[in-house]
Amino acid sequence: MGEKRLVYMDHSATTYTRKEVLDAMIPYHAENFGNPSSIYSIARASKNAIDIARAQVAKALGADPEEIYFTSCGSESDNWAIKGIAFANRKKGNHIITTKIEHHAVLHTCEYLEKEGFAVTYLPVDKYGLVDPAELEKAITDKTILVTIMYANNEIGTIEPIAELGAIARRHKVYFHTDAVQVIGNLPVDVRAQNIDLLSLSAHKFYGPKGVGALYIRKGVRIDNLIHGGGQERRRRAGTENIAGIVGLGRAIELATADIEGHNRRIRAMRDRLLKGIMEKIPHAYLNGHPEKRLPGNINISFEFIEGESMLLWLDDEGICASTGSACTSGSLEPSHVLLATGLPVEISHGSLRLTLGNVNTEADVDFVLDVLPKVVSRLREMSPLYQKSGKEGGCNVQ
Numbered sequence: 001m002g003e004k005r006l007v008y009m010d011h012s013a014t015t016y017t018r019k020e021v022l023d024a025m026i027p028y029h030a031e032n033f034g035n036p037s038s039i040y041s042i043a044r045a046s047k048n049a050i051d052i053a054r055a056q057v058a059k060a061l062g063a064d065p066e067e068i069y070f071t072s073c074g075s076e077s078d079n080w081a082i083k084g085i086a087f088a089n090r091k092k093g094n095h096i097i098t099t100k101i102e103h104h105a106v107l108h109t110c111e112y113l114e115k116e117g118f119a120v121t122y123l124p125v126d127k128y129g130l131v132d133p134a135e136l137e138k139a140i141t142d143k144t145i146l147v148t149i150m151y152a153n154n155e156i157g158t159i160e161p162i163a164e165l166g167a168i169a170r171r172h173k174v175y176f177h178t179d180a181v182q183v184i185g186n187l188p189v190d191v192r193a194q195n196i197d198l199l200s201l202s203a204h205k206f207y208g209p210k211g212v213g214a215l216y217i218r219k220g221v222r223i224d225n226l227i228h229g230g231g232q233e234r235r236r237r238a239g240t241e242n243i244a245g246i247v248g249l250g251r252a253i254e255l256a257t258a259d260i261e262g263h264n265r266r267i268r269a270m271r272d273r274l275l276k277g278i279m280e281k282i283p284h285a286y287l288n289g290h291p292e293k294r295l296p297g298n299i300n301i302s303f304e305f306i307e308g309e310s311m312l313l314w315l316d317d318e319g320i321c322a323s324t325g326s327a328c329t330s331g332s333l334e335p336s337h338v339l340l341a342t343g344l345p346v347e348i349s350h351g352s353l354r355l356t357l358g359n360v361n362t363e364a365d366v367d368f369v370l371d372v373l374p375k376v377v378s379r380l381r382e383m384s385p386l387y388q389k390s391g392k393e394g395g396c397n398v399q
């Protein structure tokens with residue numbers, strides 16, 4: 001019997017750690033185990049390794065090494081940026097602007113700050129998930145201290161006009177933070193040209209290890225610390241450094257940004273063929289997100305008369321790893337806040353599927369999904385009383 005095929009199309013959830021990255025990390029779990037705060041030579045080796053990684057991250061973002069701080073993940077970077085700016089600039093104002101489609105690392109942090117006396121504006125998005133720069137400009141008041149808007153959305157892949165939004169914040173002398181967790185390796189970043197004051201990233205989204213991230217903080221930004229303790233990260237973020245993780249992040253960002261164009265071309269070609277095939281083969285399907293301004297590997301589609309969780313289980317049974325927009329919280333299926341913000345009706349948002357392609361995928365994977373997915377959707381629809389009642393069949397909705 002042959003081995004069961006595994007098709008991984010969930011690169012926005014996480015990626016594997018590349019071999020070159022693992023190779024760079026291993027010595028820092030073994031012979032180079034010194035604490036960088038100590039003064040003997042193996043400790044110095046650890047300190048040097050962190051310096052190299054800091055320079056690698058800085059180069060990828062167009063920043064200076066002194067503007068890069070290592071954290072434990074993208075969520076910590078988001079928390080630090082938002083709470084740190086809020087608490088350090090409270091005297092100036094208590095107003096923060098974000099969007100309705102942010103990751104929960106941003107949304108829940110903003111909700112926490114509302115309980116602490118801050119006022120938060122959640123900007124709407126259009127049907128593609130795009131923020132209107134004019135809406136941002138209108139929302140800024142003399143109490144606004146921070147604008148935090150994601151660079152690209154993790155569910156629908158929509159890419160926001162970051163440089164333009166950053167320019168508006170800069171003009172009003174308001175700090176601008178962007179969650180770029182889904183972007184590194186997929187789109188070029190230049191924090192200076194894009195008017196970015198703070199930027200979050202996370203290694204496990206670009207073929208680095210889990211449990212390590214970074215926050216870019218432009219020189220001169222007034223920000224409080226989040227984690228108090230020892231004097232690590234130039235007294236800004238306490239805790240003995242995750243040296244192997246930091247080394248891995250540095251090597252991963254170097255590799256991920258070496259040929260963004262080439263990487264995109266390959267992934268986008270596979271993604272486009274898969275999307276076209278799905279739309280041709282499966283009726284009553286709607287593409288979520290922007291048709292062009294979207295991450296190269298992202299597909300997010302809603303299928304009418306389908307329940308997303310069941311679709312995922314059936315796909316898993318066939319060896320396909322994917323995601324849905326609904327999350328099972330406390331026993332009830334919560335529709336995606338991102339899809340709802342784009343105006344998608346609750347019933348349709350329940351039948352959404354996210355496929356995110358990346359380095360592990362091949363043309364054979366695309367063929368496999370194009371063979372399996374239509375059968376899964378059609379079997380689920382056969383079982384759906386709503387589908388039977390609707391009398392719908394055939395047809396094709398390409399948006």
Ligand SMILES: Cc1ncc(COP(=O)(O)O)c(C=O)c1O
Nearest residue numbers: 073074075103105154179181202
């Ligand atoms: C847009 C975005 N922000 C933040 C995070 C959180 O990153 P981490 O898992 O490293 O905490 C994620 C993870 O999925 C994400 O997609």
